[in-house]
Amino acid sequence: xxxxxxxxxxxxxxxxxxxxxxxxxxxxxxxxxxxxxxxxxxxxxxxxxxxxxxxxxxxxxxxxxxxxxxxxxxxxxxxxxxxxxxxxxxxxxxxxxxxxxxxxxxxxxxxxxxxxxxxxxxxxxxxxxxxxxxxxxxxxxxxxxxxxxxxxxxxxxxxxxxxxxxxxxxxxxxxxxxxxxxxxxxxxxxxxxxxxxxxxxxxxxxxxxxxxxxxxxxxxxxxxxxxxxxxxxxxxxxxxxxxxxxxxxxxxxxxxxxxxxxxxxxxxxxxxxxxxxxxxxx
Numbered sequence: 001x002x003x004x005x006x007x008x009x010x011x012x013x014x015x016x017x018x019x020x021x022x023x024x025x026x027x028x029x030x031x032x033x034x035x036x037x038x039x040x041x042x043x044x045x046x047x048x049x050x051x052x053x054x055x056x057x058x059x060x061x062x063x064x065x066x067x068x069x070x071x072x073x074x075x076x077x078x079x080x081x082x083x084x085x086x087x088x089x090x091x092x093x094x095x096x097x098x099x100x101x102x103x104x105x106x107x108x109x110x111x112x113x114x115x116x117x118x119x120x121x122x123x124x125x126x127x128x129x130x131x132x133x134x135x136x137x138x139x140x141x142x143x144x145x146x147x148x149x150x151x152x153x154x155x156x157x158x159x160x161x162x163x164x165x166x167x168x169x170x171x172x173x174x175x176x177x178x179x180x181x182x183x184x185x186x187x188x189x190x191x192x193x194x195x196x197x198x199x200x201x202x203x204x205x206x207x208x209x210x211x212x213x214x215x216x217x218x219x220x221x222x223x224x225x226x227x228x229x230x231x232x233x234x235x236x237x238x239x240x241x242x243x244x245x246x247x248x249x250x251x252x253x254x255x256x257x258x259x260x261x262x263x264x265x266x267x268x269x270x271x272x273x274x275x276x277x278x279x280x281x282x
Contacts, residue, residue: 062087066094089240092197093119096242103193107246114153115246121238122148122161129232132163136228139165143235147173152190152245159192161239162215167222168203170194174212187212193244194218200230201239 097117104115122145132143147158155176162169170192189210196203205220224231 059087062090062094066090066097088199089197093240093242096195096197099195100193100242100244103244104246113247115244116150116152118150118243118245120148120150120159120241120243122146122241123238124163124235126236129235132235133228133232137166144171145235145239147171149175150243150245153188153247155188155190161241163235166224167217168201168205170205170207170216170218172207172209172212172214172216176212188247190245190247195242197240197242198225198234200224200226200234203241
C-alpha cells in the first residue's frame with residue numbers, strides 16, 4: 001500500500017467520528033477516494049457509536065437508516081445509552097424514531113409551542129425484578145424503574161415506568177420550584193407518548209399529564225410478547241423507549257384517532273407472540 005493511501009486511511013479513521021449523519025450523506029455523494037473511505041460501513045458504525053448504539057453485525061443500509069432517523073428526528077439520547085441492538089431492533093428503532101418525528105412535526109404545524117422527542121432506557125432494581133419472577137401474576141406488586149430526566153420547553157420532569165397489574169404505568173414528577181409552590185396556577189398540561197423497542201414487551205401509550213405529580217395508566221396498548229423471564233431480563237438490561245412529549249392536553253378527537261389506529265399499529269408491528277390479541281386496550 002502506498003504512503004498516500006496509508007495517510008488517507010489514517011486521516012479518515014481519526015476524523016470520521018466528528019461527522020454526523022448529514023455530513024456523511026453529503027460526503028458519500030461525492031465521487032472521490034476520500035469519500036469512499038468516509039462513507040464506508042465502519043464510518044457509519046462510528047457515528048452510531050457516538051450516538052450510544054453498538055450495531056455489530058448490521059449491514060450498512062440499516063446503519064445508515066437508523067443514523068439518519070436519529071439525526072432527522074432531533075432525538076435526545078439518554079446519557080450513557082451504550083445499547084447493543086440486533087438487526088430487528090435497529091429496524092424497530094428506525095420506525096419508532098420516524099414515527100415520533102412525524103408526530104412532532106404535526107403537533108408544531110397545528111400550533112403547538114413545544115415538542116421534544118427522546119430515547120431512554122428505563123432500568124429496574126435487580127431485587128425488584130427477582131420479586132416479580134417469584135410471582136409474575138401478583139396484582140399488588142409494583143416495580144418502579146430508576147427515574148430519567150426530561151425537559152419540555154421550560155419545564156423539567158422526572159419520569160419512571162411502573163409495572164403493575166400486568167401493564168406499564170408512567171410516574172411523573174415536576175422538578176420546577178414554581179410547581180411545588182403553586183401547582184394549580186403554574187403547571188401547563190402535556191402529553192407523553194411512549195413506544196418500546198423490545199422483543200418482550202409491546203408498549204404504545206399516550207399519558208396525559210394534568211398535574212405536576214401523578215401516576216398514569218395511559219391510553220393505548222401494552223402486552224407481553226414473551227415470557228415473564230424475558231421481560232425480567234429486559235428490565236435488568238434497561239427497557240428501550242422512544243418517546244415524544246408535547247404541550248397541551250389531548251383532545252377527544254386525538255384520543256379517538258389514537259384508539260382507532262391501534263389495530264393498524266398492531267399489524268404493522270407484526271405481533272405474532274401467543275396471546276397478544278388479548279392485550280389490554282384502554
